[in-house]
Amino acid sequence: MNIINFTPVSAFVGGSLIGFAAFVFFVFNGRIAGVSSIASNSIIKNENRFDNILFLLGLIIGPILYSLSGKEIESVLTNSLPLLIIGGLLVGLGTKIGNGCTSGHGVCGISRFSLRSIVATIAFIITGVITVSIFGI
């Protein structure tokens, strides 16, 4: 195992912002900032629909604001289109059936010491590692 491209400072700073954003959502709206739930509820439930859509809109505005500072944002998709489509479908289905993703289980759930979320996070990281070892980057 080699360690490459490791950016601990920007990762930690960005992560803190994510934690703060989740705190804002919790304090003002009383809800957990799990993106898969917010996104799926925006098409499934009428309750809080406008709140959910505005949160998603904020997610899109974030990188645009950042790029206004003149910095480049790197974003490279490496796998072929069919794999991306299967990936999208699996991410949607899996997070709906398992009630959460990296933010809902990985960040908020672990923060709440939820055993359910800790188990889910371990399961999706292990599966992700296995998938990458099979299909490569």
Next chain:
Amino acid sequence: MTKLSSLISGIVFGLGLTISGMVNPEKVLGFLNIFDAWDPSLMFVMIGAIIIFSPLHFIFKRKSRPIFAKNFVLPSNNNIDNNLIIGAIMFGAGWGLAGLCPGPAISAISFLNTSVYLFVIFMFLGFYLGNIIQSRK
């Protein structure tokens, strides 16, 4: 007023995803590529987010109700059931194929990339199908 806090939380969340590099699928796959060339950054993103969200949310939760909403809405299901595990495994597989999870996928809409749009469309299709599967049970 919850609409304003939703938008602001989404923007800060999106900025955090951008600064941390998580909007770059290549970097996320680098985290999952433990056995080859490993980029541990994502771990620092999660640590940063949890360090901020966990104590702040515990302190606030004891005090009162949310500032704009009537009450807190927290996940009530504590069971580690088949749906949780199956869903997390499906999500992990999709995550490992594309390097995108729901938050970064939605933020990446701002990059005007057709592959990202396809991923997001199929992710929402997955939410929709997952909801049908869940409501049948």
